[in-house]
Amino acid sequence: MHPQVRWIIGWQATTTLLIAMVAAVQGGTNAALSALAGGSIGVVANLLYVWRAMRLSVNEAGKIDPMHAYRGQAAGEAYKFAATLAGFVLVFVGYKSVAPIPLFVGYASTFVIYWLALARRR
Numbered sequence: 598m599h600p601q602v603r604w605i606i607g608w609q610a611t612t613t614l615l616i617a618m619v620a621a622v623q624g625g626t627n628a629a630l631s632a633l634a635g636g637s638i639g640v641v642a643n644l645l646y647v648w649r650a651m652r653l654s655v656n657e658a659g660k661i662d663p664m665h666a667y668r669g670q671a672a673g674e675a676y677k678f679a680a681t682l683a684g685f686v687l688v689f690v691g692y693k694s695v696a697p698i699p700l701f702v703g704y705a706s707t708f709v710i711y712w713l714a715l716a717r718r719r
Contacts, residue, residue: 602647605714609640609707616706620699631696632703638684639707646677 598606613636621629650673688695 598647599651601714605711606640606643606647608710608714609636609643612706612710613637613640613703616699616703620696620702624696624699627694628696628699630692632699634684634688634692634695635700635703636706637703638681638688639704641684642677642680643707643711645680646673649673649676 613633616636617629617633620632650669652669688700
């Protein structure tokens with residue numbers, strides 16, 4: 598896995614755990630589980646994106662090809678969207694006592710880390 602991807606995923610997981618701990622102190626176990634679920638949706642979706650996008654970025658000869666890279670990115674985004682949607686559906690259907698604010702704070706934290714990684718690179 599590329600070092601920057603590892604950095605992003607690692608910090609997304611760490612931030613999710615930190616937010617879950619703060620939610621536990623502020624709102625109890627239910628809030629902590631909700632924050633953990635939200636962050637996990639973002640982390641899993643990003644892992645699927647990376648897996649699919651990187652797998653399709655090279656051609657049959659093992660060289661990076663712009664058209665293959667574009668198709669890989671598009672497929673990765675589709676996987677990420679589907680995983681995010683499925684994750685939220687599973688949480689809202691299967692976890693009736695979900696706390697929405699910690700859930701969305703946990704999920705949003707994954708975006709913050711992603712944008713920090715982009716700013717860090719520049």
